[in-house]
Amino acid sequence: MRRWFLSLLISIASTASAGTWQAYPSDLPQFDYSGDLLEAHWQELTLISRVDFPSVEHLLDQMKVYPDLALRTLQDAQAPNAHPALHAILEGSFEPLSLAIQEVWRLHYEGHFEEAYELGMQLGPFGKVPAIYALSMYAALVVEDKDKKLELFAASASQSEALLPLSPDYAFGQFGLVYSHARTLELLDTSAARSSGYITSSLEILKDLHERYPNRAIYLGTTGAIQAGIVERVGSFLGRMTYGATESRAIDAFEQALELERSMPVIYNEYTKALARLNNSDFHDHSIELLTTCIGLTPRSAEEALNLRACQRQLDAIQRPKGKP
DSSP, X not given: OHHXXXXXXXXXXXXXXXXXXXXXXXXXXXXXXXXXXXXXXXXXXXTTTOOOOOOHHHHHHHHHHOHHHHHXXXXXXXXXXXXXXXXXXXXXXXXXXXXXXXXHHHHHHTTOHHHHHHHHTTSXXXXXXXXXXXXXXXXXXXXXXXXXXXXXXXXXHHHHHHHGGGSTTOHHHHHHHHHHHHHHHHXXXXXXXXXXXXXXXXXXXXXXXXXXXXXXXXXXXXXXXXXXXXXXXXXXXXXXXXXXXXXXXXXXXXXXXXXXXXXXHHHHHHHHHHHHHHTOXXXXXXXXXXXHHHHTSOOOSHHHHHHHHHHHHHHHHXXXXXXXX
């Protein structure tokens, strides 16, 4: 029964998917988290997100903690076109929804970002969380066109903002919004970035998240990335006066992140990109060291494999003789 249901989910996701997204590269490592493998590897797969495994017990617990989330989930389940897994909760069965959300995460970690997004968006608030994450990672790591990136990050931010009132203190939801805004800031010119309001709000949320969860490296890494972007645009003096951002604080944030977690390719990738923004030749050797460490890691998911690819590309660019394309 379970295997049949998962096959049905994949079929529905494939049918709903329009095929307009770029595929995960076939020359990168491929991953299989079918069946019980997803739960068996859950802790290592979620070092960034730190989300709980979407078991039936977890879904029920979240609905007790967040009444608005429970209400919206029930409302979505009553819709005439509700996904079968979501509709099943009206009959008191949460297992189909639990399995469907697991499938969204499985598709994401295996690199099927479009299918993950399409399926997750059909599963109410619980499914939209990993769906938005898949969209954000796809925009950051696969899409290369600037305008398309901005479009997708805007969609991710809008969808995150719509979900947050249902569970206002949900850390992963808060971080999802910050991530979309931080990526958008990287793509805007200085005037647009400053007028967006994203800089101050993002730093405030990250500070709160770090205080609540001091052992989560990604909050420090994202803080360092935003601070490096500020310094790149206005320098350390104005950056410190306006946003409390300096070159040394950006670097320190990344160093603290690495002290907490040295096996996450994304930290090395973002750290080296931040050093490039600071545009200081003193960081050349350190960048090579970071990138060499990064590409030596073993990826645990498509997301990590794409970060390793980004590290390799940065290393190639740094080591390429001047004047060569």
